[in-house]
Amino acid sequence: MEIKAGLSTTPQKANKTLKRLSQLMDLAVKLEMRGDNPLKGVDRYKTGSGGFHAWTEAEIARFLEVYLPGTPAFLSMTLMLYSGASRCDAVKLGWGNIRGGRLEYRRQKTRKNPEGILVSIPVHPFLAEALQAVPNGAFTFLQTEQGKSRTATGLGTAMRKWCDKAGLPLCSSHGLRKAICRRIAEAGGEAHEIMSVSGHITLAEAQRYCEDFGRKGLADSAIARLPHGAKGEQKLANHPPRFARKMDKPLKENGK
Missing domain, CATH: 1.10.443.10 (Intergrase catalytic core)
Incomplete structure (x- = not known):
């Protein structure tokens, strides 16, 4: 459809225009000025749930x-x-x-x-x-x-x-x-x-x-809460005693 294609860069405006034109055609059909609504079945542009574009x-x-x-x-x-x-x-x-x-x-x-x-x-x-x-x-x-x-x-x-x-x-x-x-x-x-x-x-x-x-x-503040530098990492490595058991024997490979 030419009208839809001409407004492809502004999908919100295109969908609004198609909606208004469809309403007009429905009225024309009701007044017996047309036999059908040519806009029925014309797909609208997918714009997501965000609505109008927020200026950056x-x-x-x-x-x-x-x-x-x-x-x-x-x-x-x-x-x-x-x-x-x-x-x-x-x-x-x-x-x-x-x-x-x-x-x-x-x-x-x-x-x-x-x-x-x-x-x-x-x-x-x-x-x-x-x-x-x-x-x-x-x-x-x-x-x-x-x-x-x-x-x-x-x-x-x-x-x-x-x-x-x-x-x-x-x-x-x-x-x-x-x-x-x-x-x-x-x-x-x-x-x-x-x-x-x-x-x-x-x-x-x-x-x-x-x-x-x-x-x-929120992501910035969340990452900022994490410890910084080697000292912070060392603190993280100081696990509770139950996780810090010293291993006297080396780990065995699977199947050996």
Whole structure:
């Protein structure tokens, strides 16, 4: 299928596009505009259970090489990376959300949380510096040049273009939200710390980041606990008496 092949470098986007097109075709069949849904049976790309790609440090650095401070791309990326806000929340953030050096907002309402989860985090110095380019009278941080608020869809579309121009086909706006969770996990942060920043509803969602990205740090600390140098090895060799029996006779070879 040409549409699927054209999006092969962005499997998540390809699967989402196929899903939406299939829904549209189902509607066309229901309205008797078509006799069948041509997308039925079209296999989706295997993407694993990780969902959207979390930006790596190299990808973040690449984006910052292409887009300098003061540009909409730089501000959008920085705001989402250092707040963990999703697109629908990021486009609503403004100076009214800064209180006492903290960024405070309620995540988009869901059926599980009709009031929305309250997120209150310190403003990171890098984000504070980026926000200096935003006029004090701006209604939202990411408003357009015409002073109008961006839509979540518009921000997603813009981020897609910015990432493609920077040669980052796997990166997306949602991947920035995952990137801050990755950073916290790699720094040894616990699931509850991730939840306090991301506003995740369940512990299992945040725990997944610890399992996926915290293993390297845990392995480092685990190996660091082992004894170092010859003295440490000698201590390990000092077995309890029952294992340190002196052998008076040499070992016999098998069959002799």
